[in-house]
Amino acid sequence: MSTKTVLITGATSGIGLALFEKYAMEGANVIACGRNQEKLADLHSSAFKTFCFDITQPTQIASAAEDIKALDLLILNAGDCRYIDDAKNFDGELFSDIINTNLSSLGALLQYFLPKMQKGGQVVFVSSSATILPFPRSEAYGASKAGMDYLANSLRLDLVEHGIGVTLVHPGFVSTPLTDKNNFTMPFLLTSEAAAKRIFIGIEKRKNYLQFPKRMTFIMTFFSFLPSSLWQALITRKHSTNKDSV
Template sequence: MIEKQKNYDSKQVKQVLITGATSGIGNALFKQFSAQGDAVIACGRNQTELDKLSHLAAQTCRFDITDKQQVKDIAEQIQTLDMLILNAGNCRYIDDAKQFDGELFNDVINTNLVSVGWLLQYLLPKVKKGGQVVIVSSSATLMPFPRSEAYGASKAGLDYLANSLRLDLKKENIAVTLVHPGFIKTPLTDKNDFNMPFLLTSDEAASRIIDAVKKGKKYAHFPKRLTLLLKLFSYLPDCIWQKIVIKEQH
């Protein structure tokens, strides 16, 4: 379901669509883009939360990103976009690798990766020449972590997708920015039962993403205290970094 809220002069403001706009990073992005005068289309599954954004949104769209038909129906009601921000996702863990949970794995891969294919199929054609696509992945792809078989695999797929897509969209003059957030305080991370070093707020994460987009960066990662540390760890011998990671996750 899509609800039109405001009329904008498309020549004066950017048309920005954000998935997962009702909470966490997506919600912070929505508020900051709206505050700077952009026409933001807020997308999510929770109508109650979308209603709270309606006074600021150009449009609100309620749909399930994993439902191909719903994505198609919504896209048919959207004219053009300057920016497509693919942020919605889920995080669930494999608690017992020996008794591998295939249903959980399927759900996470479908939500975080497969759904992006449908979003790109139906929404990418709406992005103007000179526009931007922003794909929010995770710094978890910088090295493997315990219990993250599903989440990490889905985000690693997003990394490759974004980097490959950038090559093919160059001729269309559409930029692609890949984002690697570290630990961000959101309803999802509130469920974590392990140490989360250098935790940032959603507002801090959104500010960094918007800054990267304005500068036309291909890659944004933050906080650098964490991401650079993870990259350094990945060059250490396996016996060293594995010991560090396992200790931090327990």
């Protein structure tokens, strides 16, 4: 059996770094991608290749793709999370930036890397459980991930004829440099390593949809079936309590 070639975006921290370490340990040819050249240098000894590029810059992605012959697994993990703190004075620039980073960038990543995918390969989208329910301050982040969900589910249908699978991942709260900035309670918080293990297993099983931790996603799914007025009353009251305590 030939060695898998795995490309991971956002491989220098959080879930991406944990996935890099997991696949490298399993003997895969791992291509680590990120914006931080210094952090990528730390991965050089374990990586098959490293590429430093900004996912919002298509020309940089195209340049990296020229040096890649074939891929078995494409893990689209890189992203950002920032919040709209004052909805009445809506920050359109922040909104646009998050949409560009988390969603629009996927167009160029797929344009240049998807043609490299081998038959039997897999594309993995690391989205968020935040798409199950609307949350305060999450207009930008939630919208970007909801767009990713639709993209992944639609792409799955069109890639069947090419023998390429699509896995959509909905993690709950995971301890990463992004979530470390949160000033609110994060129930069922997982380490990046625990999240990467779950994602690895789900990919190996070629799951279409992967969500974890189960307790959190079960609760969120349950609430999603409640009348919207009830959920709105619950979450806005909780949000107001959190703001008062900060």
